[in-house]
Amino acid sequence: MKRSTGQDRKITSNWRSATQAVRGGTWRSEMGETSEAIFMTSGYSYDDAETPADRFAGKIPGMTYSRTANPSVQMLEERIALMEGAEACRCQASGMGAMSSVMLCQLSAGDHMVIAKAAFGPTRWVTDNLLPRFGIEVTAVDGRDLNQWQDAIKDNTKLFFFETPANPTMDLVDIAEVSKIAHARGIRVVVDNAFASVALQRPLDHGADVVAYAATKLMDGSGRTLAGAIAGDAQFINTILHPYTRNTGNVLSPFNAWVVLKGLETLELRAKAQAAAALDLGAWLETRLPRVLHPGLASHPQHDLVKKQMYAAGSIFSFEVDGGREQAMKLLNALQLIDISNNIGDTKTLMTHPASTTHSSISPATRAEMGVSEGMLRISVGLEDVQDLKDDLDAAMKSVGL
Ligand SMILES: *Cc1c(COP(=O)(O)O)cnc(C)c1O
Numbered sequence: 001m002k003r004s005t006g007q008d009r010k011i012t013s014n015w016r017s018a019t020q021a022v023r024g025g026t027w028r029s030e031m032g033e034t035s036e037a038i039f040m041t042s043g044y045s046y047d048d049a050e051t052p053a054d055r056f057a058g059k060i061p062g063m064t065y066s067r068t069a070n071p072s073v074q075m076l077e078e079r080i081a082l083m084e085g086a087e088a089c090r091c092q093a094s095g096m097g098a099m100s101s102v103m104l105c106q107l108s109a110g111d112h113m114v115i116a117k118a119a120f121g122p123t124r125w126v127t128d129n130l131l132p133r134f135g136i137e138v139t140a141v142d143g144r145d146l147n148q149w150q151d152a153i154k155d156n157t158k159l160f161f162f163e164t165p166a167n168p169t170m171d172l173v174d175i176a177e178v179s180k181i182a183h184a185r186g187i188r189v190v191v192d193n194a195f196a197s198v199a200l201q202r203p204l205d206h207g208a209d210v211v212a213y214a215a216t217k218l219m220d221g222s223g224r225t226l227a228g229a230i231a232g233d234a235q236f237i238n239t240i241l242h243p244y245t246r247n248t249g250n251v252l253s254p255f256n257a258w259v260v261l262k263g264l265e266t267l268e269l270r271a272k273a274q275a276a277a278a279l280d281l282g283a284w285l286e287t288r289l290p291r292v293l294h295p296g297l298a299s300h301p302q303h304d305l306v307k308k309q310m311y312a313a314g315s316i317f318s319f320e321v322d323g324g325r326e327q328a329m330k331l332l333n334a335l336q337l338i339d340i341s342n343n344i345g346d347t348k349t350l351m352t353h354p355a356s357t358t359h360s361s362i363s364p365a366t367r368a369e370m371g372v373s374e375g376m377l378r379i380s381v382g383l384e385d386v387q388d389l390k391d392d393l394d395a396a397m398k399s400v401g402l
Pocket of ligand 1: 120227
């Protein structure tokens with residue numbers, strides 16, 4: 001096996017992110033295949049008895065078992081690290097695998113973490129239900145308000161965690177300012193970057209320590225597989241996260257890793273085209289509906305922050321219809337082209353009602369606090385012609401009297 005990007009375990013290259021997306025982390029076998037190979041193997045065999053002993057002892061590099069490392073998964077890990085500008089990356093079985101691992105690998109009973117309230121539903125389930133069972137204390141703050149981050153800090157605070165843009169309210173968090181507040185007290189900052197992807201936002205460049213992903217979303221890009229990833233400094237990834245992952249088994253299948261590797265090759269093109277289409281659609285919808293939550297629009301209260309930390313505002317946004325849950329459901333049922341689906345980041349445009357789907361596992365009180373209203377709909381814009389999307393929404397809105 002030969003690598004196209006350098007020596008063993010050293011992830012360095014001067015290529016820019018878009019080049020890394022296509023080339024980064026590639027290993028080639030003696031066959032010289034141009035497309036990355038899928039190593040569907042759980043174990044590895046050795047030429048002699050000393051080799052596995054040396055590998056287990058960490059004296060020589062090489063694979064021992066696919067819960068610890070697998071060539072296809074490692075190609076993806078190196079590619080993601082190179083694209084993010086991170087020293088290392090470890091993949092996980094799903095996005096929630098990544099979010100739960102990134103918390104559990106570093107927190108112990110008696111520790112405290114702070115999370116921005118507006119977050120993916122299952123992430124809030126982990127912080128609200130699971131972590132307290134293990135004696136980990138969590139404070140939820142309005143991520144937009146820097147004072148709340150500052151005031152939430154306690155002597156035992158270990159971790160700040162947030163999504164930006166956040167699901168589904170599209171609240172933004174100022175990555176640089178929140179990181180400054182955290183670092184003044186030695187607190188690690190983790191950003192769930194699933195909504196933007198590295199093509200539109202680079203959290204590590206703005207001061208975050210770790211970036212966590214549902215690679216299920218824009219990274220795969222075609223809605224084929226679940227996958228997760230965590231990238232950051234080598235010390236955190238290799239000595240804190242890796243032992244947790246290899247011993248608890250939250251690892252990615254080599255086949256799924258390959259699907260995401262192929263998805264990354266077109267990430268930049270897709271993310272930028274889908275973001276442009278979402279902005280066009282959002283601006284049009286704003287002429288028809290009272291409330292469109294799209295950070296790329298001047299009407300969004302944090303529009304300036306987009307310019308500070310994002311290349312573009314992303315392909316997902318939300319809007320509200322009058323008439324609550326009933327009217328929102330009617331509108332979904334009237335769509336002909338856009339699919340009713342709670343997934344995001346697909347090439348197909350998808351729409352969902354967050355209160356009854358992605359955010360149904362959290363209490364109505366927490367939902368209200370997060371700003372997830374009964375009349376809210378979220379759209380993930382794909383690669384169809386925008387005019388067809390407008391026509392579909394226009395017909396659906398008219399048919400329900402909007
Ligand atoms: C989808 C998503 C997750 C979870 O990813 P899965 O692969 O579905 O487990 C976490 N965070 C955000 C922001 C997401 O959109």
